[in-house]
Amino acid sequence: MRRAARFAPALILVGLALTGPYLAPHSIDAPVTMPYDAPGTAPLGGDQLGRDVLSRLLAGGQELLLTSVVIALVVTVVAAFLGALAALRPTVGRIIDRAADTAMLLPTVLALLLVALSWPGGGRYALIAAAVVTGVPYAVRVVSGAAAPIAASGYVEAAAAGGEHLWHLIWRELLPNLRATCLNLFGLRFVAAVYIVATAGFLEIGPQPPEANWALMIRENGAGILLNPWAVIAPSLAIGALTVAVQFAADALAPRPGRAT
Amino acid sequence: MARQLTLLAGLLARRAALLVVLLAVVFAAVEFLPGDAARSTVDRGSSAEAVAQRQAELGLDRPVAVRFAHWMTGVPTGDLGRSARGEPVADIIGAHLPNTLLLGGLAFALTVCASLALGCAAALRPGGLRDRTISTTATVALALPEFVVASVLVLVLALWADLLPAVTTTDDDGWPASPTMLVLPVLALAVAQVGWNTRILRAALADEYAAPHVDAAICDGLSPWRVLTRHVLPGALPSFAAGAATSVGMLLGGTVVIETIFNYPGIGTVIAGAVHDRDTPVIAGATAVTGAAIAGVLLLSDLVRAWATGRRA
Numbered sequence: 001m002r003r004a005a006r007f008a009p010a011l012i013l014v015g016l017a018l019t020g021p022y023l024a025p026h027s028i029d030a031p032v033t034m035p036y037d038a039p040g041t042a043p044l045g046g047d048q049l050g051r052d053v054l055s056r057l058l059a060g061g062q063e064l065l066l067t068s069v070v071i072a073l074v075v076t077v078v079a080a081f082l083g084a085l086a087a088l089r090p091t092v093g094r095i096i097d098r099a100a101d102t103a104m105l106l107p108t109v110l111a112l113l114l115v116a117l118s119w120p121g122g123g124r125y126a127l128i129a130a131a132v133v134t135g136v137p138y139a140v141r142v143v144s145g146a147a148a149p150i151a152a153s154g155y156v157e158a159a160a161a162g163g164e165h166l167w168h169l170i171w172r173e174l175l176p177n178l179r180a181t182c183l184n185l186f187g188l189r190f191v192a193a194v195y196i197v198a199t200a201g202f203l204e205i206g207p208q209p210p211e212a213n214w215a216l217m218i219r220e221n222g223a224g225i226l227l228n229p230w231a232v233i234a235p236s237l238a239i240g241a242l243t244v245a246v247q248f249a250a251d252a253l254a255p256r257p258g259r260a261t
Numbered sequence: 262m263a264r265q266l267t268l269l270a271g272l273l274a275r276r277a278a279l280l281v282v283l284l285a286v287v288f289a290a291v292e293f294l295p296g297d298a299a300r301s302t303v304d305r306g307s308s309a310e311a312v313a314q315r316q317a318e319l320g321l322d323r324p325v326a327v328r329f330a331h332w333m334t335g336v337p338t339g340d341l342g343r344s345a346r347g348e349p350v351a352d353i354i355g356a357h358l359p360n361t362l363l364l365g366g367l368a369f370a371l372t373v374c375a376s377l378a379l380g381c382a383a384a385l386r387p388g389g390l391r392d393r394t395i396s397t398t399a400t401v402a403l404a405l406p407e408f409v410v411a412s413v414l415v416l417v418l419a420l421w422a423d424l425l426p427a428v429t430t431t432d433d434d435g436w437p438a439s440p441t442m443l444v445l446p447v448l449a450l451a452v453a454q455v456g457w458n459t460r461i462l463r464a465a466l467a468d469e470y471a472a473p474h475v476d477a478a479i480c481d482g483l484s485p486w487r488v489l490t491r492h493v494l495p496g497a498l499p500s501f502a503a504g505a506a507t508s509v510g511m512l513l514g515g516t517v518v519i520e521t522i523f524n525y526p527g528i529g530t531v532i533a534g535a536v537h538d539r540d541t542p543v544i545a546g547a548t549a550v551t552g553a554a555i556a557g558v559l560l561l562s563d564l565v566r567a568w569a570t571g572r573r574a
Contacts (some may be wrong), residue, residue, distance in 0.1 A: 107514025247404035
């Protein structure tokens, strides 16, 4: 029961973000009030062009969420495969280790800028590519760390000696035992993906105006923060609540309580 | 002693090799950008001949491998090449890097001190109210992106309470004009990293408390503080050092965002501008310096781990 309670906030927020665009009372790109109008006509006031902040808030979560889910899924699947492979084949493991060491020298935001601009028409796909490339090295280490003791245990060695294919060993023998690790990893990569997608939005290299996007809203409305603070506070709270709720859900999935991964 | 020197040399060589690989990757990545520095620095509407001439001036007509080799041989002497606008890259970086190192260094110091204090405070009474409050707050903090923290801090502390300046202005030497201008950027950078490292330390301390020699120390009647500082903390330090080292990358990456928000005169703003101009030498130089800084901290963390495990063995 307590476990369910830790998932509830994340599920509610994800549901709201997904259905939000259909609940929005106004269009996201037509002015309904004065620029930076205080709450009144519109429940949360107007933004820099007088558009309804509430409608843009409701519309702005869907893409952030879907892009982040895709990133977290791809990173987790790739990392699960490579991590299991590294545990079974020490040579591959060493190469992966070196690659991860190298990737750590490049801050995520810098990698994001490089990829997004090397692929100007890439839009969301460039963002996903950058997030996957920077996320996998960290994720592989988590999986290979958890997979190493299992790979060394008798039954995997027995299966290998019995002539099972590498493919079979990875998907049938190793990964089913790493479900908890992989689920927790998915949660953590989702938090990291929201961070990257939101930061890209804030740096204006992901979604372009007039698209509604929480990170973009924070950036765009900074100038009028004193006139209508809600235009900045509401999307800030939305991003904060989403990442925190998902983080708690990921914690609930952690394989060993009380130990950070 | 000789063994330790060999170990140190090995660690150094490995970090240096990784750094060279990273530089090659970054240099190649920037080369694949569709626009180039020649087009972004000539006047709009210039003829194809003018662009070609500019490319020749900048040396962009030579093969990538030749340019990379030429650039790499300059790096050890401190020559990072010239930017697309003709300024020495080392000068551009030299003018902005100290500001970023000040910002990042303060944020890192705050991260280490605050997470040490909070992690220990939480671990002293496991399961208590203080432990639960600190652990929950740390989880909330680590999930928040820097620009969200920064926006809320600016609104509350700068605009409503009017306690601190919301933007940075520089004095004649290029430094922030007042120390108060550093408070908000440092806080906005450090909050998430304090959360992250507090959790790592808390978990590592919990593992150490489960060790038999700690039980023995507690049974001997040593004070909780002495048990913590003498018997538990040393064992948790390798994990903490590794966690803090990964924070450095996040802190340096975060400066790109934070410097934009606070208009802070550091290398983050230089990187953002250089990517816009497709200015390969500037990006490669900034990445070299950032990567070298991170490699240095990772090396320190390796040394702390080697020292701590050697001490225990």
